[in-house]
Amino acid sequence: MEMSIVIQTWMAAIFTILIYSIAFRDNNLFKFAEYTFVGAAAGHSLVYGVDNIRKVGWNNIVIGKYFYVLAFLLGVMLYTRYHPQYFWVSRYPLSIMVGLGIGLSMRAVVTAEFITQIKSTAAIQLIGVGDPFKLVSNLIFIILVITTVYFFLFTFPKAHSGGLGVIPKIARYGMMAAFSYSFANTVLSRYNMIFGRLDFLYSNWLPLPGAIIALPIVLILLIYAMLPPEKRPWPKKE
Amino acid sequence: MSGQGKSIWDTLENIPREVLYGILLVVFVVPMIFPLGLPVPVSANVRKWYNTIDALPTGSVVLIDFGYSGGGEPELGPMAVAVYNHLFKKGGIKVIAMSTSIEGPQLWDKAMAEIRPERYGAQYGVDYINIGYITGGETAMAAIGKDLRATTSTDYKGASLDQYSIMDGIVDAHSFDLLICYTTGGDQSEGWVRQWYTVYGTRYLCSVLAMMVPTMLPYQNAGQIISVTSGAQAGEMETLVKVPARGIKSADVITLTHILCLAYVAIGNIAYLSKRFSGGGK
Numbered sequence: 001m002e003m004s005i006v007i008q009t010w011m012a013a014i015f016t017i018l019i020y021s022i023a024f025r026d027n028n029l030f031k032f033a034e035y036t037f038v039g040a041a042a043g044h045s046l047v048y049g050v051d052n053i054r055k056v057g058w059n060n061i062v063i064g065k066y067f068y069v070l071a072f073l074l075g076v077m078l079y080t081r082y083h084p085q086y087f088w089v090s091r092y093p094l095s096i097m098v099g100l101g102i103g104l105s106m107r108a109v110v111t112a113e114f115i116t117q118i119k120s121t122a123a124i125q126l127i128g129v130g131d132p133f134k135l136v137s138n139l140i141f142i143i144l145v146i147t148t149v150y151f152f153l154f155t156f157p158k159a160h161s162g163g164l165g166v167i168p169k170i171a172r173y174g175m176m177a178a179f180s181y182s183f184a185n186t187v188l189s190r191y192n193m194i195f196g197r198l199d200f201l202y203s204n205w206l207p208l209p210g211a212i213i214a215l216p217i218v219l220i221l222l223i224y225a226m227l228p229p230e231k232r233p234w235p236k237k238e
Numbered sequence: 239m240s241g242q243g244k245s246i247w248d249t250l251e252n253i254p255r256e257v258l259y260g261i262l263l264v265v266f267v268v269p270m271i272f273p274l275g276l277p278v279p280v281s282a283n284v285r286k287w288y289n290t291i292d293a294l295p296t297g298s299v300v301l302i303d304f305g306y307s308g309g310g311e312p313e314l315g316p317m318a319v320a321v322y323n324h325l326f327k328k329g330g331i332k333v334i335a336m337s338t339s340i341e342g343p344q345l346w347d348k349a350m351a352e353i354r355p356e357r358y359g360a361q362y363g364v365d366y367i368n369i370g371y372i373t374g375g376e377t378a379m380a381a382i383g384k385d386l387r388a389t390t391s392t393d394y395k396g397a398s399l400d401q402y403s404i405m406d407g408i409v410d411a412h413s414f415d416l417l418i419c420y421t422t423g424g425d426q427s428e429g430w431v432r433q434w435y436t437v438y439g440t441r442y443l444c445s446v447l448a449m450m451v452p453t454m455l456p457y458q459n460a461g462q463i464i465s466v467t468s469g470a471q472a473g474e475m476e477t478l479v480k481v482p483a484r485g486i487k488s489a490d491v492i493t494l495t496h497i498l499c500l501a502y503v504a505i506g507n508i509a510y511l512s513k514r515f516s517g518g519g520k
Binding site for chain 1: 255256259260266267270271309310311312313315340341371373376377380389390391392428431432433435436437447448449450451452453456459460461462468469470484487488491492495496499
């Protein structure tokens, strides 16, 4: 195995252990890993930012596409937001960015997220569905769509009380079920991430020479870091 | 509770998190060391995804967005690897990768190290390529759809795209037969629907974090995405592709840890209800 890969694996393994130590107790080694990660991520973004300026902007100007000078100017103008007197200048490039983003989204958002979704919901069938499971499923779907739309559209108090109160109640149960489904999936995602890191430790790091000795040392250091300073056997406070 | 001893229900309701995480860690580690080999049933969406790729005619061009971050790699990485294995195994498909996530190029490298395309006889620049990170999010998607060369003229290592035969005839969204996106961000997964499916009608497969699946399913139900899968279903894809890897390994662990999670929920609820019925609860 290449030396660079070995170093990467060791660093990734030790930082993984330090980061997950927060699950047990906050400690300085976790903070060290956290700050290192933030710093590395910021550095990585900076490098890509500079590369983008070179690739997308500078390279085009060099080949004679002088229109890109405007993009540079707008980019520089963004930094005026740090100046107490001329911060308003930054609003112009920002408004162009916002306008561009909204314009791009709007050309498709009405079709993609309104018309197609409404058509798809309206196409749900109750008649002629052979599969009883699908029939019940479609029925629940229709009831929940109608009650949830009611819940958010009719917000005046009378629409949520008396006999009509049952409609928002059904909507609430439906939404709670949807949130639960999302939450359960979140747990699945998180567990998968933990497994991924543990599998990395087990399959990639521990087989490396010295890793099996390093593991208990790292764990002991972590336990030590988790102890409150007054309970640490060493160094003793004067 | 002052003046009274703690009941068993109080103790169960307030188990220290160190204990809960400790047990969880054990349940993670034990099946990793001693695998149970639990079966991995294949769901309809994964099968639909597999069939879509399987039905691609020879010479098809696929665009893959490595739009996930390092944090999402343990979940989405195995799925990306399994799908690449399928594409290379099938052969005759041109696979062009790009990234809307800044970490994408590095994660693509990691995936390639796992896949080892050379064992399928696939060559960089001929059968597959990575054109790198393209900044701009949804703006980038729209720009690639309109004119790919306007967004980048080099691959992810800075080499000119003109020297690679795979890029011959690749102009815009119409040059692609299928779009695949792996992402940890809703902006990307939904952005491709808005900027590619809606505008060009490009067929689209999407794999996201499990927590994003409920948000993406309406797009599948409306026919805008052929199939939405979560990265957690990588084991199913590996079963179909017959290249077992990290996804299948996780099946035992994920099953057991979820049983533990259910046990935690049950203990918490039993303790709460018992306290309530014994008059201890509020």
